[in-house]
Each structure stands twice: as C-alpha cells, then as structure tokens.
Amino acid sequence: MTAPVQSLHFADAREAEDLSAFLARLLHYDRAAAVRLQAGGGALAVFGRPPSFEVLAIRTARLSHPVELDVTVAAGELLESLGGPEIAVPPAVTGPAWAGVLPPRGGWREMPGLPDAAEMRGAVATAVAEFRRRDEALPAERRTRAERDRIGREIWSRGIGPTGLPLRAVHAAQSLGFLRPGVPTALLSAGSWLRLRTPFGSVAVRTSGLGGLSVTPVRPV
Template identity: 70%
Template sequence: MTVLHLADEGEAADLAAFLSRLLHYDRGAAVRLQAAGTALAVFGRPPSFEVLAIRAARLAKPYENGLDVTLDVTVSAGELLESVDESAATAVVPGAVTGPPWAGVLPPRGGWRAVPGLPAPDALRAMVGAGVAEFRSRTQELAAEQRTRAELDRVGREIWSRTVGDTQLPVRAVHAAQSLGFLRATRELALLSSGAWLRLRTPYGSIAVRRAGLGTLDVSVR
C-alpha cells in the first residue's frame, strides 16, 4: 500500500475538494498522479470543458516507495478521494486503472513563457458570468422541438470557444478554472505557453489547453 503524506491538513482538504469537483462532472473520472521529491501533481480532464486541469500539492517528505523515488500512475478519482484523510494529511494511492487517452498526453514540463494580454481576474469572472447568462438566454428562447442535445452543444461550443481578449485562450478554460475553484479571490494569475499548449496558472491550480490549429505538436507522451 502506497501512502502519500501531504504537507498539512490544508493540502489534503484542497486535494479532496479538487477530486470532488472532478467527480461532479464525471462520476467515473480518472486522474493521473505524478510525484517526485516533495511535489505531487494531479491531472484530470472534466469532460464538459475539454481542458486538462492540474492541481499541485506539497508532500511532507520526499516521495519514496521502496526503491521507487518517483510515482506515475493513473487511478480512479473516486477511490483516491475515499482514501484522503484530512486530519492525518494522508492519501492512499489506489490500484492503477487503464488510463483514458488524455492521460497519455500531458503538457511539457518546461519551456513555458509568459503570454501578454490576460485580463484582470475580475474581468475573467465577469466573462464567465456573461457566457453562462448568454447560454441560458439563448437556449430558453429555443422552441421545445429545437432544444436537442446537439443544438445545446452547438450553442455552448460557440460561446465557450471564443477567445479571451487578444490571447488564444478559449473562454472554456476560464470557465473550467472557475468551476474547479481555481479562480478564488486572487490576482496572481498568469497565462503561459509552451509549444502547442497554453496554460492558465493560478495559486490553486492550472488549466492547460492545446491551441487551435497546432495539432499535436510539442506534446509530452509519457
């Protein structure tokens, strides 16, 4: 049994909250765990947003499990959540599962550079609110026979595929960040790029997305 010793109760609570939010969108969600030294990265993909969500956590001591000094495994998000003990600041790594396709393709580890043009956090939150209101208004105006899943998806795709300001970041990435609790009261936001990837970084987690038109260039398969 592999036990992760998180830095404190707060790290354990934040990890549990992140897993709970992922499971809200996909009850069968899987997450990929990578740990090295005192850093743990948890990758998930909420299907509603078509983005990769990344939650980092601090470990109380450098990771080791016998001779293994790194961890890289895809597991059930639900089983991992059930194992989190917030008072003890621990989590038990469940058995590995067959990972979904996204779990084999992660953003690069390095080469990130700042991208200008990201609006202020308040403006980003307002943008998400406006998108939600527009979606609600447009779908409510549809006649009953037109309110099909395909039409709702089309309207949603049109709204959330718009880009943020002068950047190439789709609004759905900001929507995902807010829905997963990454856009809490903070002004420490950054937009970064590396190869085909864009990453919205906050103190609570990151949202990564591949830029349109760049295909699968510069992805890390590992």
C-alpha cells in the first residue's frame, strides 16, 4: 500500500505565490471553503467552488517531481501552509457535494465564438452596472434578498456571445484573477461541461443541470 503524500514540492516559488492568491480569493467568498487537490505526474490541480458564482474554479501548479494525490482539505489550512516551495498537505476533510463531481479528464475540444478578454470584461462591467441600476430602482417594499437574488440570476445566467457560456462564469474568472487584460482565452467543451481557460486558471460550469452526474476521481484538467 502506497503511503499517503505528506507534502508537495513546487517547481518554483512563483507557483506557491499564485496558489496563495487563488486561495485567498476563494476564502474571501467563503471563509469555510474546502478545495479538492489532485496531483498526477508533475502537476497539481486545485478545485474550488466560490458560492457567489455557482461555478467550479480550477488553479494548476507545477510540481518539482511526480506524485499521486487526491484529497479534499480546508482552503484556509492549505493557505496557512503555503510559505515556500514545499508545503505540508493538511488533514483531509469531509468534502462538499461538488467535490465528488469534477470535469472530465479528457475529451475537451475548443469551441468558437468566445469574445476576447477585453470584450468579456466589458460585458461584466455592463452587467454589474445594470444590477446596481435595477436594485436602486426597486421600491422599498420589494428591496429584499429574494428580489435581489432574482435579478442577479436573470443577469448572470445570460450567455456570453453565441457560446452558451453563462456570464456568471466570466464574472467568476475576473473576480478570481483569471481574466486579465490582454490575456489569451479559450472556451472548451466536454459533454455537458464548458470551461473558460486562461493562463491563470479556469472556470468550469455544467450546462445541463444535475441529470446524469457521474462521481469519478479524475486527474487534473
């Protein structure tokens, strides 16, 4: 029986710094956030789900040597352990439901029609302005959490361009630091999953509800 992985060694210090920034953003939205870690070969994938966006966020990092790892841990404990090129793997926690349903390992194909980063960032800014305008226009008796949530769902469920990618996925990519000015982007599809990929991370979303979900341990994407 293979001994569990106790520590991870990054290829360089920048990998740890970038992962720290990602974890800090996740914790901003959920102080009790959990992340699923998967390592295969010389790469680590960290999966998280910021609740405000209802998407799956993925950050990868290069490791100095190959390891095999699949564990769900507390994001805060993982962040605390990041202080250099080597980190201790925190104790496993009982993972939330989303951690058992990850995007497939392979079968991704690039989809056409994705606007460039500047246009997508502009679409997010327009949507934020619309939400604020509609929120401010609500009469006092309708200014409730439920009504604001309804407006938000309507706005952020809209597709970006002709792609079918919901605007909330683009908003998440920008808020998590993935979608930056001038960066190359790609839209990938595999089954019922869509994935917005940038050099700084990916955001994945299911497009067909919860039907037919498979729970499989997949390798980093």
